[in-house]
Amino acid sequence: MKARHFLTLKDISQETIDYLLKLATRIKKNKFLCKDLLQGKSIGMLFDKHSTRTRLSFEAGINQLGGNSIYLDSKNMQLSRGETIEDTARVLSRYLEGLIIRTFSHQTVKDFASNSSIPVINGLTDSYHPCQVLSDLFTLFELGLLKKGLKFTYIGDSNNVTSSLIIGLSKLGLDITVGCPAEYEPKEEAVKIFDKQSRSSGSRLNILNDPYQAVKEADVIYTDVWVSMGDKDSRKKFEALQMYQINKKLLSYASGSVKVMHCLPAHRGQEITSEVMDGANSVVWQQAENRLHAQKALLVYIYSR
Numbered sequence: 150m151k152a153r154h155f156l157t158l159k160d161i162s163q164e165t166i167d168y169l170l171k172l173a174t175r176i177k178k179n180k181f182l183c184k185d186l187l188q189g190k191s192i193g194m195l196f197d198k199h200s201t202r203t204r205l206s207f208e209a210g211i212n213q214l215g216g217n218s219i220y221l222d223s224k225n226m227q228l229s230r231g232e233t234i235e236d237t238a239r240v241l242s243r244y245l246e247g248l249i250i251r252t253f254s255h256q257t258v259k260d261f262a263s264n265s266s267i268p269v270i271n272g273l274t275d276s277y278h279p280c281q282v283l284s285d286l287f288t289l290f291e292l293g294l295l296k297k298g299l300k301f302t303y304i305g306d307s308n309n310v311t312s313s314l315i316i317g318l319s320k321l322g323l324d325i326t327v328g329c330p331a332e333y334e335p336k337e338e339a340v341k342i343f344d345k346q347s348r349s350s351g352s353r354l355n356i357l358n359d360p361y362q363a364v365k366e367a368d369v370i371y372t373d374v375w376v377s378m379g380d381k382d383s384r385k386k387f388e389a390l391q392m393y394q395i396n397k398k399l400l401s402y403a404s405g406s407v408k409v410m411h412c413l414p415a416h417r418g419q420e421i422t423s424e425v426m427d428g429a430n431s432v433v434w435q436q437a438e439n440r441l442h443a444q445k446a447l448l449v450y451i452y453s454r
C-alpha cells in the first residue's frame with residue numbers, strides 16, 4: 150500500500166478535512182483516545198529550521214498515541230556532508246515508520262517523499278505550512294466560524310502560512326481576502342492551486358493593497374511574521390509592511406466580534422501589537438494548543454488503515 154503523505158493541504162479531500170476536524174474534537178476531549186495506535190512505531194523529526202510548537206506538539210502527540218519520536222538534527226547527519234536526500238529517504242524508511250520534516254525548499258520534502266516507503270509529513274517549508282493550517286481550520290471549526298459567508302482576512306507578508314490558508318480555505322469553498330503590499334502578494338503557485346480548486350468549490354480570493362479595506366467587516370483577521378525563517382530581512386520590506394500592523398485602529402474596521410489569529414511566534418510591536426495579541430479578540434493560545442489535537446487526528450488518519 151502506498152504511504153499516506155501530507156505535504157500540502159492539496160493532498161487531502163474536503164471529506165478528509167471534515168473527518169479530521171471531528172476526530173480532533175474527540176481527541177481534545179479525551180487525550181487517551183487511540184492511545185496505543187503508534188505502539189512500537191518510531192517517527193523521525195528531521196528539522197532544518199527552529200521550532201517550538203511543531204516539534205513539541207508532534208513529540209507530545211506521538212507520545213500520547215503510544216509511539217516514539219526521534220529528533221534528527223540534519224547538521225549532525227551525513228546529509229550535511231553531501232549524502233543526498235533521496236539516499237537518506239531510502240535508509241530512514243528502513244528504520245522508521247514515519248518522518249516529519251521541516252526544511253527550506255519544498256522540493257526537498259517532495260524528493261524525500263518520492264523516495265520513501267513511509268508516510269512523510271511537512272512540518273513547514275518555505276512554501277507551505279499545512280499542519281498549521283489544518284489546526285487553524287480546527288480552531289475556526291471550534292469557534293463555529295467554518296461556514297459559508299465567513300469573512301476571513303490575512304494581513305501582512307504573503308508567505309508559507311498564507312499559501313496554506315489559501316489552499317485550505319478554498320478547498321472548503323470559503324473565501325479569503327489577503328491585504329498586503331503589492332510587492333508581497335500571494336505566491337504564484339498557491340494562486341494556481343486556488344484557481345484550480347475554486348473551479349469546483351466556488352471560493353473567491355480577493356487581494357487588496359489597502360489594509361483597511363481588506364479588514365472591513367472581517368470575522369477573522371490572521372497575521373504572521375514579516376520575515377519568515379529563511380527569508381532575507383530588509384528595511385524596504387519593513388517599511389512597506391508598517392501600515393499592515395494589526396493594532397486597535399485596524400481592528401476597529403472589522404466586525405465587533407472579530408477573532409484575531411496568529412500562528413506564532415509573534416514579533417510583538419511589529420506585525421501585531423501586544424494590546425491586540427493579549428486582548429479579548431485574540432484566539433492565539435487556542436490556536437497554539439490545537440496544534441496538538443489536530444496533528445494527533447492527522448496521525449490517527451495516517452496510521453489507522
Ligand code: CP
Nearest residue numbers: 200201202203412413
Ligand atoms: N507555528 C509554528 O509552526 O511554530 P513553530 O515554528 O514554533 O513550530
Ligand code: NVA
Nearest residue numbers: 308373377378413414
Ligand atoms: N512564516 C513563518 C511561520 C513560522 C511558524 C516562517 O516560516 O518562519
